[in-house]
Every structure is written in C-alpha cells, then in structure tokens.
Amino acid sequence: MQNYFDLIADLQQKLVKELPFPVSEYKQRLDQVRKLMEQREVDVLLVYTPENIYYLSGHDSPGYYSYQCLVVTREQDPILILRKTEELNSRTCSWIDEFATFQDEEDPIEKTVAVLSTLKRDKGVIAVEKDSWFLTVQHFERLRRLLTDAHLVNSDALVEKCRLIKSDREVEYIRSAARIADDGMKVGIEMAEPGVTEDELAAEILRRTTIDGGEYTGLPPFVTSGPRTATMHGTWKGRKLQKGDVVYLEIPGCVKRYHAAVMRTGVIGNPSEDLERKAEIAISALDAQMKSIRPGGTPEAVCEAAYHVIERAGCLQNSPGRGHRRGYSIGIAYPPDWGEGNIMSLGPRIWGIGPETGVFKTNMTFHTISWLGVPFNWIVGFSETVLVTESDHECLTNVDRKLFIK
Numbered sequence: 001m002q003n004y005f006d007l008i009a010d011l012q013q014k015l016v017k018e019l020p021f022p023v024s025e026y027k028q029r030l031d032q033v034r035k036l037m038e039q040r041e042v043d044v045l046l047v048y049t050p051e052n053i054y055y056l057s058g059h060d061s062p063g064y065y066s067y068q069c070l071v072v073t074r075e076q077d078p079i080l081i082l083r084k085t086e087e088l089n090s091r092t093c094s095w096i097d098e099f100a101t102f103q104d105e106e107d108p109i110e111k112t113v114a115v116l117s118t119l120k121r122d123k124g125v126i127a128v129e130k131d132s133w134f135l136t137v138q139h140f141e142r143l144r145r146l147l148t149d150a151h152l153v154n155s156d157a158l159v160e161k162c163r164l165i166k167s168d169r170e171v172e173y174i175r176s177a178a179r180i181a182d183d184g185m186k187v188g189i190e191m192a193e194p195g196v197t198e199d200e201l202a203a204e205i206l207r208r209t210t211i212d213g214g215e216y217t218g219l220p221p222f223v224t225s226g227p228r229t230a231t232m233h234g235t236w237k238g239r240k241l242q243k244g245d246v247v248y249l250e251i252p253g254c255v256k257r258y259h260a261a262v263m264r265t266g267v268i269g270n271p272s273e274d275l276e277r278k279a280e281i282a283i284s285a286l287d288a289q290m291k292s293i294r295p296g297g298t299p300e301a302v303c304e305a306a307y308h309v310i311e312r313a314g315c316l317q318n319s320p321g322r323g324h325r326r327g328y329s330i331g332i333a334y335p336p337d338w339g340e341g342n343i344m345s346l347g348p349r350i351w352g353i354g355p356e357t358g359v360f361k362t363n364m365t366f367h368t369i370s371w372l373g374v375p376f377n378w379i380v381g382f383s384e385t386v387l388v389t390e391s392d393h394e395c396l397t398n399v400d401r402k403l404f405i406k
Contacts, residue, residue: 016092017091017092017093017094017095018092018093019058019093019094019095020058020173020256020257021058021167021169023095025167025169026056026057026058026095029055029056029162030056030072030078032162033045033056033072033158033159033162034072034074036158036161036162037072037074037127037158038074040125040127040156040158041125042074042125042126042127042153042155042158043073043074043121043124043125043126044071044072044073044116044119044121044124044125044126044127045071045072045073045126045127045155045158045159046069046070046071046072046112046126046127046128046129046143046155047069047070047071047072047129047155047159048068048069048128048129048132048134048135049129049132049133049134049159050064050068050134050334051163051257051332051333051334051340052070052129052132052159052160052163053068053070053080054257054332054334055159055162055163055332056070056072056078056159057070057078057080057090057094057095057096058093058094058095058096059080059082059090059093059094059096060089060093060094060257061086061089061090061093062216062334062335063082063083063085063086063089064134064334066082066083066086067081067082067083067102067108067109067139068080068081068082068083068086068134069081069082069108069112070096071112071115071116071119071121073119073121076098076119077096077097077098078096078098079096079098079099079100079115079119080094080096080098080099080100081099081100081101081102081108081111081112081115082099082101082102083101083102083104083108084101084102084103086101087099087101100112100114100115108139109139109142109143109146110146112143113143113146113147116147116150122147122149122150123149123150124150124151125150125151125153126147126150126151126152126153127152127153127154127155127156127158128140128143128152128153128154128155129154129155129159130154130155131154131155131157131342133336157342157343160340160342160343161343163331163332163340163343164329164340164343164344164364165361165362165363165364166331166363166364166365167363168363170258170331170363171363171365171387173255173256173258174255174258174259174260174330174331174365174385174387174396175260175387175396176213176253176255176258177214177252177253177254177255177258177259177260177385178253178260178262178385178396178397178398179212179253179398180209180212180213180214180253180254180255180260181209181251181252181253181260181261181262181385181397182253182262182397182398182399183208183209183212183253184205184206184208184209184212184214184221184251184253185205185249185251185262185264185399186399187204187205187208188201188204188205188221188223188249188251189249189264189266189399189404189406191204192241192247192249192266192268192404192406193241193268193406194241194242194243194268195240195241196240196241197236197238197239197240197241198223198224198225198228198236198237198238198239198241199236199237199238201223201236201241201249202220202221202223202235202236205221205223205249205251206221209221209251209252209253212253213255214253214254214255215254215255215256215257216254216335217252217253217254217259217333217335217338218252218254218259218333218334218335218336218337218338218339219233219252219335219336219337219338220235221235221249221250221251221252222234222235222248222249222250222251223235223236223248223249224236224237224247224248225239225241225242225245225246225247225248226239226241226242226245226246226378227376227377227378229246229247229248229265229373229378229379230373230374230375230376230377230378230379234248241268242268243268243269244267244268244269245267245268245269246265246266246267246275246378246379246380247265247266247267247268247406248263248265248378248379248380248381249263249264249265249266250262250263250381250383251263252338254333254338257332257333257334258331258332259330259331259332259333259338259339260330260365260367260385260396260397261330261338261367261383261385261397262383262384262385262397262399263369263371263381263382263383264381264382264399264404265279265379265380265381265382265403265404266403266404266405266406267403267404267405267406268406269405269406270405271403271405274374275378275380275403276403278315278318278372278373278380279380279382279402279403280403281309281310281313281315281372282370282371282372282380282381282382283370283382283401283402284309284313285305285306285307285309285310285370286306286368286369286370286382286383286384286401288305288306288308288309289302289305289306289326289327289346289368289370290368290384290386290393290395291305291393292305293346293360293366293368293386293388293393294360294388294389294391294392294393295360295361295362295388295389295390295391295392296359296360297359297360298358298359298360299325299344299345299346299347299358300347302326302327302346302368303322303325303326303346303347306326306370307319307322310372315372318372318373318374319371319372320371323347324347325341325345325346325347326346326347326368326369326370327345327346327366327367327368327369327383328340328341328344328345328346328366328367329341329343329344329345329364329365329366330365330366330367330385331365339367344358344364346366346368360388361388362388362389362390363387363388364387364388365385365386365387365388365396366385366386366388367383367384367385367386368383368384368386369381369382369383370382370383380403382401383397384396384397384401385397
C-alpha cells in the first residue's frame with residue numbers, strides 16, 4: 001500500500017499549474033532583485049516574508065506559521081524550503097520546480113544550511129530578512145551558529161523595494177479588489193438600520209465580498225457602532241444598532257492576495273451639527289491628501305495637506321496629530337495586515353524602506369485615510385484606495401464620499 005507521500009508524488013505528475021502571472025513576470029521580478037543583490041555584493045538572499053515569497057514564486061498558503069524560506073542566488077532558479085505537507089499545494093500555485101522539504105520531526109534550519117552547502121553558497125555574504133515577522137530569533141541565531149563561514153547581513157528590504165511599484169497586471173488585481181470592497185461597503189450601508197446587529201452587518205459584508213470572488217483578507221472588515229466607533233481596529237461584537245448611532249465601516253477586498261480597502265461612516269437618524277461638520281472636515285482633508293498623491297509627490301506632502309485643512313478648521317484636538325500616518329502602500333498581503341506600511345507609509349517622515357523611495361511614482365498604490373473623533377464617543381472616518389497614474393492619480397474605490405444618513 002502506498003503511503004501518503006508516495007500518493008502525493010504520483011499526483012504531482014498530473015498537476016496543472018495555476019499561476020496568477022506568467023512565468024516571464026516572475027523572472028522579471030527576480031532579475032530586479034538580483035540587480036539589487038549585485039549592487040550590494042550579496043551572494044544569497046533568504047526570503048521569509050510570505051508576501052515576498054508570493055511575489056517571487058507564486059507560492060500561496062496560510063501555512064506560513066510553519067518555517068518556509070525561499071533561497072535566491074544570483075545564478076540558479078530559486079529553491080523553496082517548506083514543510084513536506086505544503087509541497088503539493090506549492091507545485092500547483094508557483095512556478096518554482098526546486099523544493100527542499102522537511103518532515104515535522106526534522107530541523108528546518110539544518111535543511112536550509114544543507115541546501116546552501118549543496119549550492120556551494122554557505123560562505124560569502126548571505127542577506128537575511130531580519131525584519132520579517134516570520135523569522136524567529138531562535139531560527140536566526142541557529143542560522144548564525146551553523147553558517148560559521150558566512151557573513152549574515154540584513155536584507156534591507158531587497159524584495160520590498162521591487163514590490164512598491166506595481167505592474168499593470170498587479171494594478172488590475174487591485175482594481176478588482178477595490179470593486180469587491182465597494183460592494184461590501186454598499187451592502188453594509190444598506191443594512192445599517194435600528195435593530196440590526198454588528199454581527200449581521202459583518203456576515204452580509206463577508207458574504208457579499210466572498211460571492212464577488214474575494215479571498216480571505218489580511219485583516220477582517222472593521223464594523224463598529226455607537227461609542228464602539230472610537231475603538232481603533234474594532235470588529236463586530238454583537239451590539240444592536242440603535243437610533244442615533246454612528247456606524248463605522250472599513251471594508252477590504254482581496255483578489256490573488258492583492259488588496260484594496262475603503263472606509264465610510266454613517267449615522268442612524270439625524271446627525272448632530274458637530275458630527276456633520278467633522279465629517280465634512282474629514283472628507284475635505286481626504287480630498288487634499290488625494291490631490292498630493294501624484295508623480296513627484298511625497299508622503300510628507302500628503303500629511304501636511306491634510307493637517308492644513310484640519311488646523312484651519314480648528315480641529316487638531318480631534319485628530320490623531322501630525323505624528324500619525326495618513327495611509328500606506330497597499331498590495332500583496334497576508335494576515336496579520338492588509339497594508340504595505342512597512343514599505344511606505346504616508347506620514348510626516350518617511351516610514352518604510354528608505355529615502356530613495358520617498359517620491360511617488362506611476363503605479364504605486366495607497367490606501368489613504370482621514371478621520372476625526374471625540375474620544376470615548378465616536379469617530380468619523382473616510383478612506384480611498386488610490387493609484388498613482390502617469391500625470392495624477394486615480395481613485396480605485398467608488399462609493400459616494402459622504403456621511404451616509406439612514
């Protein structure tokens with residue numbers, strides 16, 4: 001009788017690869033990364049971030065809670081090191097043909113070192129993604145102990161620098177994700193009535209985005225009402241909507257791991273003058289932010305454009321302050337985040353990978369956010385997913401930018 005892994009080996013002969021991009025695009029990405037490796041005199045790059053592995057290989061699995069590593073050299077095709085049970089999945093969704101797998105009782109770091117030794121790349125300069133959430137301190141220390149003849153350096157976002165500017169195909173996936181986010185938002189707005197619970201709202205939003213072709217997202221939809229709207233990153237808690245409630249919705253869409261998001265706020269019944277005014281100011285600040293997202297613009301300019309509007313309106317005390325970002329790059333994402341803020345954030349200083357990427361360029365994509373609030377009472381917030389075009393910007397999300405009143 002064949003065991004499980006023998007059966008898998010037989011199945012591999014019948015596999016049909018389902019890639020979100022042609023192999024030529026993956027190889028173009030690989031060439032970009034290798035040019036940066038050459039500039040920095042890096043011999044080998046060890047990639048641990050799920051988004052980066054997906055970007056270079058197509059490997060797509062929520063199983064990144066287990067060790068996985070993409071070995072990139074300047075000559076050979078990459079080798080994917082991963083848990084044995086993930087191999088079949090990866091052979092269907094990635095263009096990679098070279099795998100080094102390990103069973104659960106085996107040491108994945110020893111496997112990594114063995115791969116490097118076989119490639120004769122266990123010496124020289126090896127760049128490691130020290131900033132990755134998925135390279136543990138223990139794994140890194142073990143690499144350092146075993147690779148005694150290598151010089152381990154930080155990768156300094158070698159792959160992220162390439163991810164920041166999207167290809168036309170990537171933009172189309174983000175555009176599709178924006179349409180899905182819009183549909184989820186429209187359902188949420190339509191359902192927000194007295195007596196409906198936050199749970200029911202969230203369920204219909206998730207149903208709509210899933211039926212539309214959306215995948216699981218890096219963060220859940222944010223659905224809050226009443227005083228709970230003042231809770232940052234609040235999710236549904238079963239609260240029943242009541243007349244007079246503020247309702248806050250921030251909805252993501254995801255297609256082929258590419259994300260878009262949109263935020264809107266509403267009120268059930270007549271809004272107070274203060275609420276209406278702050279919603280108008282938040283929307284005006286968002287409009288100003290978006291005008292600054294264009295080729296040659298900077299994250300600092302986005303932030304300053306928003307705070308000029310807020311300060312002129314006398315509402316700085318209701319804002320998160322100048323030290324808070326006004327959005328972030330958005331694209332490939334896995335939980336626990338849907339953004340690429342580690343690559344570039346829209347803040348008063350450059351967040352992310354460095355000053356050389358501090359100017360907006362065509363085909364960058366951002367989720368830009370504007371909100372004002374009264375602590376422990378309510379928040380009004382609005383956002384859009386925005387594409388930098390050749391001469392300006394395009395708003396990819398398309399829900400009426402206003403305080404919705406039910």
